[in-house]
Amino acid sequence: MSAVPDAPLFQPLYRQIAELITRSLDGGEWKPGEAIPSELELAARFKVSQGTVRKAIDELAAAHLLVRRQGKGTFVATHSEERTQFRFLRLAPDDGSAERLSRKFLDCRRMRPSAEVAQALDIPGSQAVLQVRRLLYFRGAPVVLDDLWLPLALFKGLTGQRLSEYEGPLYGLFEAEFGVRMIRAEEQIRAVAADADAAALLEVGPGAPLLSVDRVSFTYGDRPVELRRGLYDTRSHHYRNRLS
Amino acid sequence: MSAVPDAPLFQPLYRQIAELITRSLDGGEWKPGEAIPSELELAARFKVSQGTVRKAIDELAAAHLLVRRQGKGTFVATHSEERTQFRFLRLAPDDGSAERLSRKFLDCRRMRPSAEVAQALDIPGSQAVLQVRRLLYFRGAPVVLDDLWLPLALFKGLTGQRLSEYEGPLYGLFEAEFGVRMIRAEEQIRAVAADADAAALLEVGPGAPLLSVDRVSFTYGDRPVELRRGLYDTRSHHYRNRLS
DNA sequence: GAGTGGTCTAGACCACTGA
DNA sequence: CAGTGGTCTAGACCACTCG
Known part of the structure; x- marks a missing residue:
């Protein structure tokens, strides 16, 4: 072994x-x-x-x-270019149109990681993390609710203020301001029922089926640097994947 | 253009x-x-x-x-080997165990394609297709309900009898007996509520959230040769995906 | 035209497999 | 041992970008 x-x-x-x-x-x-x-x-x-x-x-x-x-x-390579923006966001509208998306920052707080978060990020439970919550809108309608957990040590100085000002992909911000570059990620996808919080934010009925996407992102040397849990409303969008 | x-x-x-x-x-x-x-x-x-x-x-x-x-x-390359079996089936148990899966053939019937099926397979609506339904079991419990549509012209002689006898990956059967080799596929993934049929077969409650996986598979020359709609019970399994 | 990546060749040698 | 794919080199030329 x-x-x-x-x-x-x-x-x-x-x-x-x-x-x-x-x-x-x-x-x-x-x-x-x-x-x-x-x-x-x-x-x-x-x-x-x-x-x-x-x-x-x-x-x-x-x-x-x-x-x-x-x-x-x-x-x-950079995450700040049009061409690469949808490398990690695999959601597409069912009708194939090229919708511009917008982002709305909701919350950012410093906290102790849960056991699950600490394990995913491979950090001790004593090391603080940032939790970020945000919404993604396609054509003005909320479609994705994201929760992110980031090791505080790598993102010193990241504030809600900065996040609410910033427009563009988060990974672009991370690489430009914190030198943290996402190389690859692993996702686990499930179908879940919307809880009250998610239902309200995504404007769906309580208990509506949502796609749950858990992602761990890695930087150079396969070091995990982000845990993300996304809830996707797939009534008029889908997660696209190519098998080869 | x-x-x-x-x-x-x-x-x-x-x-x-x-x-x-x-x-x-x-x-x-x-x-x-x-x-x-x-x-x-x-x-x-x-x-x-x-x-x-x-x-x-x-x-x-x-x-x-x-x-x-x-x-x-x-x-x-062949689909009949252990190594490649899970190239197209991206479902994995949450606990990481290596479960052996079993297949149960349910139904096979010849029919006219719906407009949707004809379009996905790029065939005229007048050309007959086979519809196959089957269940996948992990550790004895039903986890995947699959519906397949195949152009009859490519799978002459495929019968329910043959399908119920066969053990092993379907794509192995297809390449060995019909010379149809799957090279790549595109999937669209959504969260849906189980209908009565699916709920009964997958042994979940009515309306339970299920992963819906629509797949079009292609052979040489990017010719579509299979449409597949899978419903996955993701209570103790997940769809794994690697982004890179 | 100079500088970049992209293609193609020819030959030498290494690493692995199996008779 | 012979035969396979894997690595490394050196050199020639092509295709593209930009001043």
């Missing part, structure tokens, strides 16, 4: 290079949206061939840590 | 090779589970370098059409 069950001892060179580049990203050597050095520069820096650097970057681009743009360079 | 909006005119060589290999797969030159020719053989056959064949196979392996096995060869 090992904590990392499938970690081979000897990694190919391109994976070691990918690891070095990831560490530079984690360390903030290049900021989201910026270009990283060219393949030839990186090859010189790491004393390997351009082909090996290419393969390393291929991996990181496949994992959406980097974005390649032919003729321009390779860039650090 | 074009039917295929993002099809570039000039494809790189490795993509043309990938297309040729895909056509051979579609045509049945190699059967699921079998090995395809080695990279060097394919390179000779297509008059390109091994590296170009490698890149073509890389693409097809990433799309799960092929499976590479170092030292052994490259194999046609």
Whole structure:
């Protein structure tokens, strides 16, 4: 039994290079949206061939840590762009229209994590977290009620004031102001009956069926940095998923 | 306006090779589970370098059409193996245990497709379809109620008799006996209230919240070949999804 | 035109599998 | 051991972007 069950001892060179580049990203050597050095520069820096650097970057681009743009360079991925906004929000209107969404901040409070939250975020129960509640509107109607839990240590200075001013995706705010970048996430989806609170906020009948989406988001090195519980009204929207 | 909006005119060589290999797969030159020719053989056959064949196979392996096995060869992917059974069934027990599942065939009837079914399968309303209903059990308890619609033309000879005898994943049966291989699928997920039928079959209360999963499955060339509507009891299971 | 990523080749060697 | 896929290199040329 090992904590990392499938970690081979000897990694190919391109994976070691990918690891070095990831560490530079984690360390903030290049900021989201910026270009990283060219393949030839990186090859010189790491004393390997351009082909090996290419393969390393291929991996990181496949994992959406980097974005390649032919003729321009390779860039650090960011959540602040239109193109990537719906990578983590998988809700779409049934009629296929491209609705603009708006966000309404409801609440932000500092608290001790519940056992469940502490376990999901892999922090001791003594370490404080922020709980944030907000609503998402499609075409003016509330569709998503989100509760977020964030380790306070990583989001020092995050206030309700700041959240109520901000417009745009939360993950954009997190990466720009706190240097916390979401790389991947795991979701658990269930059908639940709306409780009184959720029913009132989402403007559905009490007990109405809602989609419950529990998400844990991870940053570099698979460190969990956000727990999120969303309740989706799926009367005229659906969660879309592609299996491949 | 074009039917295929993002099809570039000039494809790189490795993509043309990938297309040729895909056509051979579609045509049945190699059967699921079998090995395809080695990279060097394919390179000779297509008059390109091994590296170009490698890149073509890389693409097809990433799309799960092929499976590479170092030292052994490259194999046609199949749905009849343990490893791939849960690629399309994303339901997992909350407690993380590895439950064996069993299937119970309920019904199979030939019918005219509804407008909705005909549109999803991209067939004329005059072309008959098969409707199949079945239950999935985890640890002896019913958890999934599935309705499937299949174009009759592709599944000639499929009978309730055959379905009730068969044990194993349906997609394994489809590829082995009808040469219809599922490559990818798109799902739309909603929360709904159980109707009387579903409540009785899934042993939940009437009106209980259920996960509704609509799936369209595609074979080679993005041709839709199955519509499926599943109702999941998520009281002790969840739909798992990885965002990346 | 210079600089970037993208493709293609040829060859050497490594790692794994199975007879 | 031979045969397979996996890695790494070096070099040539293509396609795209931008000044």
